[in-house]
Amino acid sequence: MSKKDYKRLDRTAQRLWLDYKIATGTPPVYPDQWRPAYAAGIDSVQINSGPRSSLATVTFPSLRWNEKYANKLTFGDRVRIYKPASSGSDEVTIFSGFVTREISEFSGGTDKSAGYERCSLALADHRWLLTVGTCLYGQRVRGVDDYNNFGTISQSPYALKSTFLSGRRCVFNEGGRANADPLLLAIKTSDVTSPDGNYFLDDGVTHSYRLFDDDDRSIYWTARDMIYHVTGIFKNSQYNYAPLNYLNMTGLTDVIFDTVLHDISVEGLNILEALTAICDPLGVSFREDYSPSGDFQLTFYKLGSASSDTRSTTAPTITHELYAPQVGEDISDAVSRGEKMVKSASLDRDISSSVTRPIGLGGRMRFEFTAELIPAFLDSDVHIDDASSYANVFLTDETLAETVNPNSLEYYAYHHCGGLYYRCDAARKWALNESGKYSVSPAWQIGRDYPTGFIVSDNDSFYRCLKNHLSTSSNKPAERAAAAIWVSIEADYDRGKPFDFTTVIDKEYITDANGKRIYAAIKKQLLSSLSVVEGSGSSAGVSVEFSFDSGTSWQTIPCAIYPLDDEFGIRIAEPNLANIHPDKVTTFTSGDLIDKDINLFSSIADDIIAERVFKDGDWHTRVRVTASVQLDNRIYFGTDTDNAPGYGSPFNQYRVYDFSSSYGLGKRDSSSRFYQQGKGAAEYDQRSGLQGQLKSIRDANKGLAVSGIFILERLWLDDSEIFKVGDCITKIAGRDFDLSTSITSDQSQATEIIQISYDIEKQTQTLITRDLKFSRPQD
Amino acid sequence: MSTSLTTIFDTDELVVTTHPAIVDRLYSGFAGASGLVAMWLGKRGRLITIEGRLKSDTNSSYSSARADLLDKIYAAEELMSLDAADYTYQGETMKNLLFDRMELLPSYGSQYYAQDSGGYLSCKFVYYCRSLSDE
Numbered sequence: 001m002s003k004k005d006y007k008r009l010d011r012t013a014q015r016l017w018l019d020y021k022i023a024t025g026t027p028p029v030y031p032d033q034w035r036p037a038y039a040a041g042i043d044s045v046q047i048n049s050g051p052r053s054s055l056a057t058v059t060f061p062s063l064r065w066n067e068k069y070a071n072k073l074t075f076g077d078r079v080r081i082y083k084p085a086s087s088g089s090d091e092v093t094i095f096s097g098f099v100t101r102e103i104s105e106f107s108g109g110t111d112k113s114a115g116y117e118r119c120s121l122a123l124a125d126h127r128w129l130l131t132v133g134t135c136l137y138g139q140r141v142r143g144v145d146d147y148n149n150f151g152t153i154s155q156s157p158y159a160l161k162s163t164f165l166s167g168r169r170c171v172f173n174e175g176g177r178a179n180a181d182p183l184l185l186a187i188k189t190s191d192v193t194s195p196d197g198n199y200f201l202d203d204g205v206t207h208s209y210r211l212f213d214d215d216d217r218s219i220y221w222t223a224r225d226m227i228y229h230v231t232g233i234f235k236n237s238q239y240n241y242a243p244l245n246y247l248n249m250t251g252l253t254d255v256i257f258d259t260v261l262h263d264i265s266v267e268g269l270n271i272l273e274a275l276t277a278i279c280d281p282l283g284v285s286f287r288e289d290y291s292p293s294g295d296f297q298l299t300f301y302k303l304g305s306a307s308s309d310t311r312s313t314t315a316p317t318i319t320h321e322l323y324a325p326q327v328g329e330d331i332s333d334a335v336s337r338g339e340k341m342v343k344s345a346s347l348d349r350d351i352s353s354s355v356t357r358p359i360g361l362g363g364r365m366r367f368e369f370t371a372e373l374i375p376a377f378l379d380s381d382v383h384i385d386d387a388s389s390y391a392n393v394f395l396t397d398e399t400l401a402e403t404v405n406p407n408s409l410e411y412y413a414y415h416h417c418g419g420l421y422y423r424c425d426a427a428r429k430w431a432l433n434e435s436g437k438y439s440v441s442p443a444w445q446i447g448r449d450y451p452t453g454f455i456v457s458d459n460d461s462f463y464r465c466l467k468n469h470l471s472t473s474s475n476k477p478a479e480r481a482a483a484a485i486w487v488s489i490e491a492d493y494d495r496g497k498p499f500d501f502t503t504v505i506d507k508e509y510i511t512d513a514n515g516k517r518i519y520a521a522i523k524k525q526l527l528s529s530l531s532v533v534e535g536s537g538s539s540a541g542v543s544v545e546f547s548f549d550s551g552t553s554w555q556t557i558p559c560a561i562y563p564l565d566d567e568f569g570i571r572i573a574e575p576n577l578a579n580i581h582p583d584k585v586t587t588f589t590s591g592d593l594i595d596k597d598i599n600l601f602s603s604i605a606d607d608i609i610a611e612r613v614f615k616d617g618d619w620h621t622r623v624r625v626t627a628s629v630q631l632d633n634r635i636y637f638g639t640d641t642d643n644a645p646g647y648g649s650p651f652n653q654y655r656v657y658d659f660s661s662s663y664g665l666g667k668r669d670s671s672s673r674f675y676q677q678g679k680g681a682a683e684y685d686q687r688s689g690l691q692g693q694l695k696s697i698r699d700a701n702k703g704l705a706v707s708g709i710f711i712l713e714r715l716w717l718d719d720s721e722i723f724k725v726g727d728c729i730t731k732i733a734g735r736d737f738d739l740s741t742s743i744t745s746d747q748s749q750a751t752e753i754i755q756i757s758y759d760i761e762k763q764t765q766t767l768i769t770r771d772l773k774f775s776r777p778q779d
Numbered sequence: 780m781s782t783s784l785t786t787i788f789d790t791d792e793l794v795v796t797t798h799p800a801i802v803d804r805l806y807s808g809f810a811g812a813s814g815l816v817a818m819w820l821g822k823r824g825r826l827i828t829i830e831g832r833l834k835s836d837t838n839s840s841y842s843s844a845r846a847d848l849l850d851k852i853y854a855a856e857e858l859m860s861l862d863a864a865d866y867t868y869q870g871e872t873m874k875n876l877l878f879d880r881m882e883l884l885p886s887y888g889s890q891y892y893a894q895d896s897g898g899y900l901s902c903k904f905v906y907y908c909r910s911l912s913d914e
Contacts, residue, residue, distance in 0.1 A: 714816075763805065
């Protein structure tokens with residue numbers, strides 16, 4: 001029995017065959033049977049990975065430049081290139097696609113060069129058609145008429161029914177919120193009709209998709225759900241020519257496609273761009289494959305992760321060892337062993353762009369709690385009319401309505417919204433004091449450089465002066481006498497210590513391993529609560545409560561309030577503060593305001609008149625708020641016990657990946673009044689998702705970059721030996737040159753083939769490998 | 780359907796030689812190693828040479844004999860523009876034969892055209908052909 005060809009020193013060229021189908025009509029229709037094109041010469045075939053379509057060039061050497069093969073082979077016709085079945089080997093289709101270019105060349109020649117005529121066709125595979133022939137936008141949902149008894153307890157979706165909404169952007173898990181309908185839609189191509197009849201050819205396949213839905217009743221899209229959705233018959237307008245369904249997309253059973261990715265926008269993309277947007281974060285790519293009968297398939301695989309030496313549906317990529325003989329070695333033995341001989345190669349190994357320590361930044365952590373606010377105004381800002389035994393310390397709306405000139409009354413002039421000297425903060429501005437702005441200043445502010453001046457102290461007094469007047473040897477102004485540039489600070493806030501978030505937020509989130517608080521006294525913003533209104537799913541908003549008895553009882557009083565936009569606090573916009581009073585009319589039982597009605601202003605006035613000190617807890621007037629806040633730290637993932645420095649690089653090499661709109665953490669503290677009321681909350685903790693995505697990134701980027709071009713001296717087309725994009729080259733045996741990278745103790749990564757070029761005339765095969773940092777393949 | 784070469788050249792005085800097949804083979808070496816891998820790319824047809832003599836049909840004068848001989852040369856060179864076809868000679872069939880190049884050979888010394896005693900003018904030629912088939 002003779003040796004297999006690849007085990008002989010004398011090889012035989014392998015011929016590739018070309019079949020075609022002529023299109024008729026627009027859009028085209030193709031016959032069932034392929035026809036052989038015997039006179040075709042296949043110049044080259046370039047197989048690409050990911051969204052790049054594979055290309056081929058064929059020439060008809062017997063044709064003049066202005067002729068067509070069979071008088072008709074032209075644009076849009078289908079062509080496939082294959083190795084015919086031979087003894088011990090099945091037919092192998094290596095390319096199938098469409099005629100996209102006609103190349104006509106001729107020259108009459110000169111005395112130094114021969115003339116020629118050339119009639120060639122350039123071909124592109126199905127990915128070309130999916131690129132130019134599909135566009136994703138809008139959302140497909142179940143509309144109100146896609147349900148039976150919509151809005152009732154017996155509501156149920158109709159089979160096959162859905163509605164397309166062009167005005168909603170196609171963004172999966174937008175903003176980190178689930179927006180997938182839990183109920184799948186099952187539909188066949190024959191069920192999709194247009195006014196002219198069936199839109200697609202009936203392939204008998206039942207397609208199951210997720211649809212979009214309102215985030216209140218949704219589940220998260222997994223990557224697999226997204227892939228089925230973007231390739232589904234509602235999105236794939238080229239389904240008749242490049243069908244994608246669960247039967248011909250392999251590799252999607254891998255658990256990595258269970259990953260929930262957040263904020264994946266495919267609006268305006270074509271199907272291949274969308275697949276890339278989904279696959280990239282997972283460290284996954286895809287390639288075009290063909291069934292034994294030459295039908296189009298899409299195969300998904302993890303980048304650089306081939307580990308098996310046998311291809312199967314669960315191992316779509318395999319490893320290869322190439323062979324470069326040792327110095328002085330006679331190649332006979334290597335060839336007779338069937339080694340995959342490398343004729344020439346170019347290797348570029350590089351650690352400069354390795355990422356051994358990816359850092360994932362999610363959104364800022366958000367917490368809901370209930371906390372008391374402090375008066376963000378000075379006692380002296382509150383103008384108290386003490387005339388006539390405080391007769392007009394406050395005025396009701398009824399009194400004001402009867403007053404001809406209300407601005408003559410001090411309460412109205414200073415504390416009513418319509419007043420001539422209206423003080424918008426006094427008695428109205430309440431804040432958390434998270435920055436310490438209202439604490440023991442000005443001592444708190446010593447040494448601070450404000451736009452209004454530099455704060456200095458001298459003999460327990462505080463002064464503000466322009467910075468350029470300070471002495472270089474001290475912080476005191478050079479000219480003390482110049483009072484204009486050294487202004488004494490007479491009064492300032494003294495509302496107690498800055499707010500301590502550890503009193504309302506679990507220390508797990510805001511302290512480090514040593515118990516040190518990891519937030520700063522920097523102003524934050526008041527945000528809506530995470531609690532939701534029962535039955536609607538929308539935020540319960542912000543709750544403000546008042547107390548007039550030192551916090552013994554609290555009341556929610558309807559009034560106009562809005563949040564401060566530059567710090568955590570509120571401003572009461574109610575025109576008349578006297579309207580903010582307890583449900584039941586109550587009066588002061590002691591003090592200068594005895595027998596007067598208690599309301600927000602009179603209560604504050606009473607506290608000030610009685611010289612109560614807020615920071616000592618003496619004030620009877622209290623305001624508390626239930627809301628949420630984003631603290632100073634994001635959810636973060638940057639440490640991994642498996643994450644040792646990468647192969648080839650002795651350094652930790654960092655890169656930050658910003659997923660702030662994709663992953664976050666929102667928690668409600670038990671202090672929240674809404675929690676105590678038993679309201680539901682839209683809490684979320686997406687740290688594990690961020691961690692999973694970062695691990696994928698790390699795995700794909702960790703090793704040193706290996707860019708390689710390997711030229712093999714024969715075509716490897718036998719089914720068991722064929723190279724496919726996504727396969728990995730683990731080493732170059734003979735010279736014992738390792739091309740794999742250890743990621744963890746039990747996981748390695750090898751350099752991955754991203755492009756294969758067949759030179760049919762020279763019978764050589766070129767493998768282009770990806771550097772592990774996703775470098776672009778050669779054009 | 781094949782055509783007889785004697786019919787084409789109007790003479791039996793032909794010497795048709797079938798040469799061995801032309802072989803295309805690619806050799807690859809490997810850096811630092813000894814030995815070669817040979818890639819058999821296939822046969823590229825075979826060379827066939829046809830030698831003979833063209834002779835004028837007239838002998839009334841040298842000029843008319845020369846004109847007639849030139850007509851025969853022109854007719855023979857037209858073979859170069861034909862598609863590949865099968866030809867026979869002495870019972871041998873040459874498949875898919877293309878006429879590539881025609882040369883005249885000296886008959887006497889440096890003389891290409893020779894006039895015999897009957898007044899007929901003739902010339903020797905060689906035709907280089909390639910059979911596209913391996914057969």
